[in-house]
Amino acid sequence: LLLGLEEHRRDIVARLRRSGGDEILGLVKVIFAPLPYDSAVFRDMHSYIKQEDIGLVVVDTLHAWWRLPDENDAGQVNKYGHPLLQLIRSTKAAWLVLAHTRKQGGEHGQEIRGSSALAGLLDIAISMKRTGGQQRSLEAISRYADSPIKLIVQRGEDGYEVLGTPDEVSTKAKAEKFWAALTGNDQSIEELRKATSLSKQDITRAFTALKDRVIRTGKGCKGSPYCYRQNSIHPTSEPKPETLDDSKEQLEPVAG
Numbered sequence: 001l002l003l004g005l006e007e008h009r010r011d012i013v014a015r016l017r018r019s020g021g022d023e024i025l026g027l028v029k030v031i032f033a034p035l036p037y038d039s040a041v042f043r044d045m046h047s048y049i050k051q052e053d054i055g056l057v058v059v060d061t062l063h064a065w066w067r068l069p070d071e072n073d074a075g076q077v078n079k080y081g082h083p084l085l086q087l088i089r090s091t092k093a094a095w096l097v098l099a100h101t102r103k104q105g106g107e108h109g110q111e112i113r114g115s116s117a118l119a120g121l122l123d124i125a126i127s128m129k130r131t132g133g134q135q136r137s138l139e140a141i142s143r144y145a146d147s148p149i150k151l152i153v154q155r156g157e158d159g160y161e162v163l164g165t166p167d168e169v170s171t172k173a174k175a176e177k178f179w180a181a182l183t184g185n186d187q188s189i190e191e192l193r194k195a196t197s198l199s200k201q202d203i204t205r206a207f208t209a210l211k212d213r214v215i216r217t218g219k220g221c222k223g224s225p226y227c228y229r230q231n232s233i234h235p236t237s238e239p240k241p242e243t244l245d246d247s248k249e250q251l252e253p254v255a256g
Helices: 009-024 039-051 062-066 074-089 117-121 166-181 189-196 200-213
Strands: 002-004 030-032 056-060 094-097 124-132 135-142 150-156 159-164 214-217 227-230
Touching: 002 009, 009 030, 039 074, 056 062, 062 074, 074 117, 150 166, 159 166, 166 189, 166 200, 189 200, 189 227, 200 214, 200 227
Parallel strands: 002 030, 002 056, 056 094
Antiparallel strands: 124 135, 135 150, 150 159, 214 227
16 A cells, blocks of 8 residues: 655656556555545555555655644654554554655654654664665664664665675675786785775685685795685586485475
C-alpha cells in the first residue's frame, strides 16, 4: 500500500512501471493525495491492510500527510504521531514512512526536519546521504541492537546493492588498488607504497583481504623484507560442494 501524497500521480505511476513492470500488477495499491489525516482514514486503512494481507505500507511523505501547524513543536509531533503509531502497531505490516530532512543536514537523527520528537516515535530511523557517484550512505538510529549503524549502498542497473559498512568498503577499495599494482614479480612494501599511496598498514590489510590471490615472500625483518606478487595459479572458480551418495545417510529437509 503506497500513499503518494506529494508527487504527481503520473510520476509515481511511471516510476513503479520502470522499477517493477508487469511483475507488480495487482500487488501494489496506490492512494494519491489529497488524503485526510484523521481517525476515519485510519480505520479504513486498518481494515484494508487486514483484508488484503498487506505486507508493506509506504507513506510518501509524512510531512505532506499530517500537515502540522508547527512541525518544530514536540507537543504537536507527539499528539499527531501517537495515533499513527497505534495504527502501525495494530497491523502486521512493515511501515516505511518517508520524511524530509533539514537543508543544513545533521547527525544522529537531528537531520530530520522539525522536532527531534519524531525520531523518538520510530523503531528505526534511517537517513540516506550522498557519498559520491552512485553510492549512498545509510545511517541508522535503532531500538534494536543488531541494526547496522552505517551501510554503504550503490545504485546499479538492477537497483541498489549493499556494499557493506564504511570500513568494509574502504578495505575493499584499498585491496583493489593494491591488487592493481601487483605483478608476477616480487615488490617490496616500499615499492608498493610509492605505487599506490597506501600505508604499510593498508597493504597488510589488503594482503589479508585478498587471501591466496597474493603470495608474500620474505620474513619481514631487516635483510629479508616482505615482498608481494600475484599468485599466478590462483583458482578461478569456487570448489564444488560434496554430494551425498546412496551409501551415505540422507538428510531430511527442514522447513523454516
